[in-house]
Amino acid sequence: MNDILNLRQLLTSANLRQLAAPILIVMILSMMVLPLPVFLLDVFFTFNIAISVMVMLVAMYSKRPLDFSVFPTVLLVTTLLRLALNVASTRIVLLEGHGGGDAAGKVIEAFGSFLVGGNTAVGLVVFVILTIINFVVITKGAGRIAEVSARFTLDAMPGKQMAIDADLNAGLIDEKEAKRRRKEIAQEADFYGAMDGASKFVRGDAIAGIIILVINILGGLFVGVMQHEMAVGEAGRTYTLLTIGDGLVAQIPALIISVAAGLVVSRVGDEGDIGGLVIAQVFSNPTVMTLTAIIIGVLGLIPGMPNLVFLLIAACLGALAWLRWQRVAEEVAAARPESEAPVQQPQADAMEASWNDVSQVDVLGLEVGYRLIPMVDKGQDGELLKRIRGLRKKFAQEVGFLSSPVHIRDNLELKPNGYRIALKGVEVGAGEAYPGQFLAINPGRVSGPLAGRETTDPAFGLPAVWIDTATRDQAHALGYTVVDASTVVATHLNHVILNHAAELLGRQETQALLDHVGKDSPKLIEDLVPKTLAIGTLQRVLQNLLEEGVNIRDMRSIIEVLAEHAPRTQDPLQLTTRVREALGRAIIQSLFPGNGEVQVMALEPGLERILLQAMSVGSEGGAIEPGLADTLLRQTAQIAQRQEDIGLPPVLLVPSQLRTLLSRFLRRAVPSLKVISNSEVPESRTIRVTAMVGAQG
Structure with missing residues (x-):
């Protein structure tokens, strides 16, 4: 009974998936040693073709190279499968080849007779051409791309790691997301390194195919003439056709797998399947298709050219271009009402003033020059917008309340690369940023100067230099802290928000904070505000704490202390002193960790x-x-x-x-x-x- 239970447990779906790879490897190695029946050889040849086609389709529909991270291993297994089939088929061709074309199976006979018409010379030429295409063109190119990609990926790893650390410090991502990104970077480097080595499998397979072809032809002549007493011509024709069929049935899947490898390593960062990307990027421009149709049509009018074919292709391209022009016109017409507001006609009499003309001052505002607009444009996926959202989240987690949103607008009165941070309409910070460049900040321990636009870090006043992308690695080597333009503005904004946290805590924010705490401790809030302590006094106490850099995350302790002392005094300074004493352990811990x-x-x-x-x-x-x-x-x-x-x-x-x-x-x-x-x-x-x-x- 226990044996039956153990067998059932072994045959569960999870265990079967774990056993699939070892069973396949053992089966492949067995084919090299044990003789196979002709029917099983046909099955395995067909399975090899099916696997190669499936691998190529998976490569085409993968949106990123890492979506098919197991591809190097698949490349090794499929190469080993083809070599095992070559050994098994060679054994059957040499043993049974004298019996006729179907002695080695229907698949080999079909590839040797039908595909090349039974002509040995044509078969040899086709096999050599396929081998050259696979070995010289596709495999060599894919291997070179994988080699360069692996080198560049390894070189870019430090910069990517620093970018992840910068996003983590800015609050754009959490620790879990940072770990995931670091793991993805490491996997990317491992993948291209493995692909660089795995491409050698395919090159070796192509060379082995040529050698096996020569050995099979010579071995077949020897076996047919010496052992089966066949005529030299008959033996040469019979065994050569079988060998060519055997070579083609192995070389075509090898070519398909090589194409899949090239598709995987030649992808650039765009996410999407290859077919969709090709159609979107090659056939999306109607001007290109129109010009191509005109050129092909002119060539089709030249006497002596295949006019029908050229004109047919030109007509098809022209029809596609016309359809694309129609779609572009529809998109422009659909977008016009949103982007082009109707011009208001001047009115004869000026309208009376109303309360709608009174605009409130933004609590926190960021104004940018026109060259910085792409950094804050949602339509252009502005990086600074993401960082500002992350800053507010990090501020709420570290300080203890949610600050007002940052209202962003362009200001043509500023310098093109300038920006201005305003608190309640008053400028509290300003600086310049240069998109596409990096700010190299001197922390005081650099080993040499840098060429660039000298400036100072707007947040902390440290000496700095605006540099180009090409100088970034040199700046890292000299000890500079290198950040991009959006990080410069985000860091300056974060510095301003932290320094003016007390002013950002208004009556509305205080009430929202009380409502948030009241969800967990409703009775505590009801007993304190407004029965014992006015909300304005509570706001003043919290502002006193924030002015001296004390966070208000521990609102439970703050409210308990105020509830205890508020009946005896309503003085915000005395209440602040009592709260600081209660938070003393946290205050000292923040100044002297450990x-x-x-x-x-x-x-x-x-x-x-x-x-x-x-x-x-x-x-x-x-x-x-x-x-x-x-x-x-x-x-x-x-x-x-x-x-x-x-x-x-x-x-x-x-x-x-x-x-x-x-x-x-x-x-x-x-x-x-x-x-x-x-x-x-x-x-x-x-x-x-x-x-x-x-x-x-």
Whole structure:
């Protein structure tokens, strides 16, 4: 019973598919050793032809080379099958050939007698011509294409990997899609490398076919004359026809497989089957077909030429051109109402002003010069549009709310290659981009200069050079960071959005964020807003966090802290302080990843006492003596720069009473400085003071 169950399990469809390849290989190798009946030889010859035709059709209908990635293996198996059939047929021809034309099977007889008319000379010529076409033309060309494609694919792999990393960093793709693309690039390189080697199988098969033909003819003469006492002429004619039939029945499938290999490796990047691409690209231009019809028609009028044939072909081409012209006219007529708006006639009396004349200012806008329009044109599949969508998605994932859409429009007042980023109608960033070129950014460790248009990186102000595509590899070798034009604009836009995240969080975005959180914690939202805390106060607290680079992804913790402290105070600054203390672990983690020491700057104790006294005197916020304020700004900027030079983030640790005052006071002079309080540092982290502000002077 167990044996029956095991047999059923072995014969399942999945196991049968796994066993198909080993069984086929064993069967092919067996044909080289074991004698085959004539009927089975006919079956295998027919199967060989069917497989070759099927492989060619699959190659034609594959949209990409990788859709037929198993082709190199198929090429090896079909070559081995043809060689095994040659061995099996040679055995039968030499053993049974004296019995007549059908002694080696009906297939060989048909190819040897019917296709070449039983003429040995014609058969030999046809076989040689097919072999030359296969060996010299198709196989050699396909092998060369595969060799060059493999070399270029390997050379382009680093650039493609960098492009994938850039898309991943820009948020256009996720980690899963990046892994898929990297795997596809590796498979493409492996495929062309395998095709370069697999083409040698077909070339070897063609050479083996010629050698086998000569051996069979000579062996047949020897066997027929010496063993079967046939006349030399009769033996030569009989065995030569059988050998030619055997060679043709193997060479024609080999030629079909070679054509399939050429179709696979000669494809360019367009996705689509070969037949559709050829019709679309060769017969789509009616002007070309019209001129061709005229030229062929003129040739058909020349005396002595086959006039009927030339004129017939010219008429067919002319009819196709006419049909294509008709279709083009219909497409133009269908597109005209959308692209050409009717001209409005001027009215005699000016219309009265209305509220429709009042236009709202876009929260976030991007204006481009006319040369950058293709980058943002949906009809031209603008790359920048995809990157902007990815930026908004990445911003929402990292910061914690969905920003306003970026409204893009062209502006003829800008330079042709210029662009402008506006926040609520006010310019907050501008630059230039050159489509088709690359920006080589100097991160500070390059080993040589580059020829090109010198500029600065619009996002971070680093020295950079606009270079051509030909100089891209050289720039990589010298240590430059190379990005394309759309990445330059997208990176600048991303930098602006992150720096102005607080201004992008309006009342509408705050309400949408509350609605989103309320789906999972409806009771928490109902108890806080608007019963305990006004939505405007909540918005101000969130903006305070964003202004200092603290993300608001952990809205649950933020709302719980506000719900706890809002009954006692409605002051946004005090509430922000409480929220920062609750988010202290996340704040410190973002500044100092891991569990290592928190290496910070601190205030000299005397300076700290003076500032605390200033805070306690007068109105809220106190006042700092001008001379002290200038010294504090200057020393903080110098020490922060030293921190950055040694690879540490510029972080100043102060008492919680001073944190808000010093953060706002120092932010404009040292934008990269982060001010944290003692109460925000988790007890599990060790603090080490690396520099003291106010220790001198």
